[in-house]
Amino acid sequence: MKLPRSAAGWTVAIFGLLALLVGAVGLIWPEALLRLLGFEVLESRASGDYTVTFLTASSMASFNMGVYYLLAAATEWRAFYRFTVGFRLLTFTVFSVLVLADAAPGRFFGVAAWEALGALATAAGLWWDRRGPGAAAPGGAVSPSADPAGPASTADAVR
Secondary structure, eight states: OOOSSSSSHHHHHHHHHHHHHHHHHHHHHHHHHHTTTTOOSSOOOTTOHHHHHHHHHHHHHHHHHHEEEEEEEHHHHHHHHHHHHHHHHHHHHHHHHHHHTTHHHHHHHHHHHHHHHHHHOOOOOHHHOOOSSSSGGGGGGOEEEEEEEEOOHHHHOOO
């Protein structure tokens, strides 16, 4: 796998690696993940309690998402980076509301904060990458040689 070639790519790669690892932990040792998130671990579960099933599904989604993020970082898929900023901020909002509404333990706010910090780090990385060598063109345009992702696509040029 190729290493990221930009600051934004590194933020996405780090998040992807952590999402993959947390997903793997949830698949292999669900109780550890529940404890990490601040949820109570019960000795036994009642019939009809699908906590472990839901945790397995969430862990698999986290694992897959980690792979997607790593692939995006390896290919410097900048449109994906921009897309994640807004959706990670949305995730922060939803997770924060869950904590504020007492639908999740206070420690779960750490997950919300992680999403917000990741979104802000990627946004800062995108900004930093645009200001790199040769990025002084009017209107924020970056010369193809200055953009770590290479020449912009036609869709990017229209924006």
